[in-house]
Amino acid sequence: MEKYKIAKIISTITNPPIICIPLFMVICLTLSLKHNEDFLTLEIISLIFASILPMAIIMIWAKIIGTDNDISNRSDRYTPLIIGIISYFIGFLISLYMNLDNFLTCLLLCYSVNTGVVLLITAKWKISVHTTGLSGPNAALILLLGSLGALFAILYPLVIWSRVLLKKHTLSQAIAGGVQGYFLTVVEMYLFMNVLNLPISGIIGLTDSVLYILAIITTPVILGILSYTNKSKALFVIAELLCLALFVLFTPFNIWMIFVIITLTSILISYFAGKDFIWRDVLS
Template sequence: MFGLKDINTENRYDETDEKKLKIADTISIFTNPPIITIPLFLIICIILACDGTPFTSGFKFNWTQFIITELISLIFASILPMAIILHWARKLDTDKDISNREDRFVPLIVGVVSYLIGFIIAWILGVSNFLIVLILCYAVNTFIVMLITTKWKISIHTTGLTGPVAALIMLLGPIGALVGLLYPLLIWSRFTLKKHTMAQAIAGGVFGLVMTVLEAYLYMDLLNKPVYNLVPLGECLWIILGLIFAPILLGILTILNDNGKSNTKAIFYLLCVLAIAFFIFFAPQSALITLILAIIASILVSYFGGENFS
């Protein structure tokens, strides 16, 4: 996938109709990392505040923990990063996405600092171990993205979406992966708006999913912050593979199709069938369900994208 990063596919949508561009822009706005973080972290904080099975006699909801975790995530994962993005964009007189790769260093480093402050406060207040670990993942991943951005414009949008999706997968398994079905749609959006090449948009999502899960389980051990009743690491990785397989395949074949390769649709369907067969025999059922849903979502995005995205 990364070997395709130098293929320039940014000019393929010169004739995209205005309606699709507006849809792509709307998707891009609402999936801006500090914005998409708000509803996704709200769900995460609600889950973390639940004690027991809902609608049973032993169920309790810890309102104190919910309020504290929600405030920490809202301030340090959304409000402060968004404030610096808007301030920096206004100062540089550039677009809200700060599309110029070289201009992204300051917002990213401030984001790292914001996440680290949130991590320290969460640790001091003794809130949920999961939130402590997750915010640390955000800080580390943002720092890594900053380093990558010095050489290559990896998509922060897709990274910002899949980071909390990874957390939801750890908490809820395939149910959490449902939000990740936005991933192929977001790839289409960023690609259509010419903000990223296909490889950059795909890579951001893969990075956010894989790194967040691996780091979270690592930090739980290193920091002695155990979290119980999570989906096992192996199953999480299978679910992630099911989620990213079709978007990656679609993206690669789209690039090949753009460069004269024929029969890409037939190849896509054939490889998807083979992937389903492979998952039936080797993967947990949760990953198989995720794979099938991700394939369906990718096909729908492909048909919506038209001939330029298939």
């Protein structure tokens, strides 16, 4: 029961409109310091269109259809997702019109597009909005802050565990949400700033950003694959050592250390979760 309560708390605070509040605050503060932008203006725009409006939509829709704020039924998610797409896109247009920081402008467009991708996937499969909602702004922080931004990824395996334990998602749905959120955000940020001629200075290169993402998702993906196959601890150790060797040989120290941190976090979560979480079976 104690684990369930902890999982519930984690799930609540990492609800996309909620977790984006502190993450966007860090993003806006960083932009204000790096690019001499007005923090308050950036924060108000991001708060309204990335948090308050989507949160209000979710709560109102959940009340209308008589369900929880997670909107657990896949078919009930279409309306809030569509309205969310519109909200993020309006935020993008306002940011563009007000000539706000190009990073925030592109990020709001990323939110709109990523939510559209989630909507398309949701038509067939209940991909995790929680892990998608975490990985998007986390990817933005990686672009801005590198390894410091990547440290927020310790939440990724925690959210995977909480959503699976609460039976809101399967393991694959929880992992996949993060994978697509991380990759789409980084690729789209570079795409939009070039296609829309919105140059952004002082961000991490595309190659290093992808390497950071690989450092974050590798262990959860390995644990996920083994959870669905033979649950072999020996295979996990071999795979992890091989990946560690590759990261140490071909990536900078700060990137492969993120891999180590996420790996240790994932293992600790697995042991804490015990038999209630399938990752533990792999490590038994």
